Amino acid sequence: MAEKKWRTAITQHVEHETYIRGYRLLDLVGNLSFAQAIYLILKGELPNEAESKMMEAMFVSVIDHGIAPPSVIAARAVASGGNSLNVGVAAGVMAFGSAHGGALEDAMKFIQEGVKSDKSVSEIVSEYLSQKKPIPGFGHRYYKEFDPRTKRLMELAKEYGFYGPHCEFAQQVEEEIYKQKGKRIVLNVDGAIAAVASEMGFDWRLGKGFFIIGRVPGLVAHVYEELTTERPFSKRLNEKEETEYTGVPPRELPEEFKKV
Numbered sequence: 001m002a003e004k005k006w007r008t009a010i011t012q013h014v015e016h017e018t019y020i021r022g023y024r025l026l027d028l029v030g031n032l033s034f035a036q037a038i039y040l041i042l043k044g045e046l047p048n049e050a051e052s053k054m055m056e057a058m059f060v061s062v063i064d065h066g067i068a069p070p071s072v073i074a075a076r077a078v079a080s081g082g083n084s085l086n087v088g089v090a091a092g093v094m095a096f097g098s099a100h101g102g103a104l105e106d107a108m109k110f111i112q113e114g115v116k117s118d119k120s121v122s123e124i125v126s127e128y129l130s131q132k133k134p135i136p137g138f139g140h141r142y143y144k145e146f147d148p149r150t151k152r153l154m155e156l157a158k159e160y161g162f163y164g165p166h167c168e169f170a171q172q173v174e175e176e177i178y179k180q181k182g183k184r185i186v187l188n189v190d191g192a193i194a195a196v197a198s199e200m201g202f203d204w205r206l207g208k209g210f211f212i213i214g215r216v217p218g219l220v221a222h223v224y225e226e227l228t229t230e231r232p233f234s235k236r237l238n239e240k241e242e243t244e245y246t247g248v249p250p251r252e253l254p255e256e257f258k259k260v
């Protein structure tokens with residue numbers, strides 16, 4: 001039989017039943033936590049107890065980080081323009097880029113390749129620093145000594161048995177940056193999740209997905225708050241106090257362009 005155009009190995013309907021990765025959906029309801037169901041749908045198999053606890057911890061660690069990050073600004077600004085909840089949340093998700101959230105994907109790739117590489121940690125770090133390329137998963141606007149979320153996730157990784165070569169590599173990179181730069185560029189929460197998710201055998205191409213899944217509840221809360229407690233259009237700048245014009249001063253349109 002010819003291959004069909006739309007194929008999936010995720011979900012199947014058999015008569016009136018829905019099966020997720022081969023398991024009856026109704027058997028999952030009430031028996032699996034949300035994080036366990038996420039593990040199943042991403043990995044295709046059920047998690048063991050340690051995997052379940054680690055997944056829960058990773059998602060909880062990124063649920064929100066205040067009103068200031070670009071995604072929340074985007075989400076609340078779009079909602080403030082008179083849009084509905086889904087539009088605001090989608091705007092927030094679109095703000096996830098290489099400097100915010102999206103770093104998780106790059107960091108997973110960096111860590112997975114680093115662990116397999118023949119190069120030493122010192123060589124890898126020096127390549128990035130000499131080319132002034134940011135090392136994904138490292139550095140933070142606020143945290144300059146350590147990222148407390150990283151500290152907690154690494155403690156849990158040790159407790160649950162996921163502190164292996166990927167976590168070790170990530171922490172060695174942090175030390176090596178300090179050695180070479182004389183400045184601490186912390187392993188941030190994206191880097192920590194990237195290390196642990198790599199340890200759990202997830203493909204780096206799922207990296208952004210981890211951040212999206214964990215942060216969307218925070219975005220929903222922010223957009224809901226904006227829609228229900230703030231006036232529409234309140235998310236505009238005070239042009240005088242908060243903005244600076246950097247262009248040419250007012251000038252006359254040349255005579256040859258004037259038609260009226």
Ligand SMILES: CC(C)(COP(=O)(O)OP(=O)(O)OC[C@H]1O[C@@H](n2cnc3c(N)ncnc32)[C@H](O)[C@@H]1OP(=O)(O)O)[C@@H](O)C(=O)NCCC(=O)NCCS
Pocket residue numbers: 098099100101103128129133134135136137138139140141183185188189190191
């Ligand atoms: C998050 C980020 C934008 C913060 O940048 P920042 O506030 O400018 O960081 P700092 O002011 O502390 O930077 C201090 C120095 O460290 C360097 N630095 C910062 N992050 C770095 C990184 N990931 N790799 C290498 N060098 C880095 C800066 O270039 C700067 O160097 P300089 O003193 O020689 O000019 C930045 O660290 C980054 O792009 N990280 C990678 C992406 C990432 O993981 N993002 C997720 C954040 S949760």
